[in-house]
Amino acid sequence: MLTLFILFFLTRLKTQCIYQPKLKKLLINQKLNVYLNPMQLSRRAGGSKMPRWFRRKIKDISEDMMKAGPYVPPPTRPNQVQTATVPPEMEPLFSKAEEYVAKFFDDMHWDPTKGTITISGNRYMLLSCESFRDITRSLASELDIPEEKANNLYYRLARLVGQSDARRFHYTMNVQDPIGKLSAGPIHFAYTGNAFVSLLPSNPTPDENYVLMYDHPQSFEADVWIRKYGTTNQFPVCYWNCGYSAGWCTESFGIALDAKEIRCRVKGDKTCRFVMAPKEKLDEKIADAYKKGF
Structure with missing residues (x-):
C-alpha cells in the first residue's frame, strides 16, 4: 500500500513538473485576474477536463467583466458627431x-474579483444616480443650513470634480488646445452617463466675453427627480450638471467660469438649459439669453 502511495505521489510530481512551463504560458496569455488553484491550472494547461462551471466562469469574467467598453455606432457621414449636438461649424x-474620448x-477593465474599474489606467466607480436626488436636502438637514447654501455647496463640489476630471483627462490624452479641451468635455460627459450635451x-x-449656452436633454438629476416627484418643482435641480461643466471649462480655458441652469425639466420645461460665463458677467449673459429667446 505504501509503495502504491509513493508511486502515485511521484506521478503527480512529474505531472506538475511537465506542465509547469505550460502553466506559466497560460497565466501570461490569459491575463485573467481570477484565482485559479494549482489543480485547476494543471488541468487547463494539460488539456484535461475542467469542470464546466469553472470554464464558464472564466469565459464570463474575461469577456463580459474584464474588458467592457461602451459601443458607439460608426458615423454615416464625414465629421458626424454622435455623442453630442453641436453647431455645424464645430462638427x-x-x-x-x-x-x-472613445480611445480613452x-x-x-472591469474586475469584480479585485473591486476595480479602470479606464486608461484611472480608477472609476459606479454610483447610483438615485443617491444624488435628495442630497442637497440631506446636506441642509445634516449641517443645519438653508437649502440654498446646501445647493451651492453641492455645486462647488461638482465644479471641483469637473476641474479634476478635465485635468486628468487632458494629461492622459495629451490635449493642449483650449478649444480641443472644451470639445472633449461634452463627449466625456456623455460617456460617463451624466447627460447628453447639446451646444x-x-x-x-x-x-471676459466668454459665454457658453447648452442643453442637457437627458440630465441624470432631472431624470431621477421626475421619476419620484414629477415635473412640479419650482426650481432647477441640476446642480451637479451645472457645476461639473463649469469646472471642466474652467480647467480647459484657464479662466474662472460659473454656470447657472435657467430652464429645467423638473419645472415642466422641455429641456435643461444652462448659461456659462465668468462669474462677474454671468447675470448679464443670462439676461442676454432671455432677450434672445433662450
Missing part, C-alpha cells in the same frame, strides 16, 4: 474629440 472639432474609454450658438473665448 470637425468635436468629431476629432470623439475619437480620442476603450481601455476599460447652442455661443462664444467660448478665453476672456
Whole structure:
C-alpha cells in the first residue's frame, strides 16, 4: 500500500513538473485576474477536463467583466458627431474629440474579483444616480443650513470634480488646445452617463466675453427627480450638471467660469438649459439669453 502511495505521489510530481512551463504560458496569455488553484491550472494547461462551471466562469469574467467598453455606432457621414449636438461649424472639432474620448474609454477593465474599474489606467466607480436626488436636502438637514447654501455647496463640489476630471483627462490624452479641451468635455460627459450635451450658438473665448449656452436633454438629476416627484418643482435641480461643466471649462480655458441652469425639466420645461460665463458677467449673459429667446 505504501509503495502504491509513493508511486502515485511521484506521478503527480512529474505531472506538475511537465506542465509547469505550460502553466506559466497560460497565466501570461490569459491575463485573467481570477484565482485559479494549482489543480485547476494543471488541468487547463494539460488539456484535461475542467469542470464546466469553472470554464464558464472564466469565459464570463474575461469577456463580459474584464474588458467592457461602451459601443458607439460608426458615423454615416464625414465629421458626424454622435455623442453630442453641436453647431455645424464645430462638427470637425468635436468629431476629432470623439475619437480620442472613445480611445480613452476603450481601455476599460472591469474586475469584480479585485473591486476595480479602470479606464486608461484611472480608477472609476459606479454610483447610483438615485443617491444624488435628495442630497442637497440631506446636506441642509445634516449641517443645519438653508437649502440654498446646501445647493451651492453641492455645486462647488461638482465644479471641483469637473476641474479634476478635465485635468486628468487632458494629461492622459495629451490635449493642449483650449478649444480641443472644451470639445472633449461634452463627449466625456456623455460617456460617463451624466447627460447628453447639446451646444447652442455661443462664444467660448478665453476672456471676459466668454459665454457658453447648452442643453442637457437627458440630465441624470432631472431624470431621477421626475421619476419620484414629477415635473412640479419650482426650481432647477441640476446642480451637479451645472457645476461639473463649469469646472471642466474652467480647467480647459484657464479662466474662472460659473454656470447657472435657467430652464429645467423638473419645472415642466422641455429641456435643461444652462448659461456659462465668468462669474462677474454671468447675470448679464443670462439676461442676454432671455432677450434672445433662450
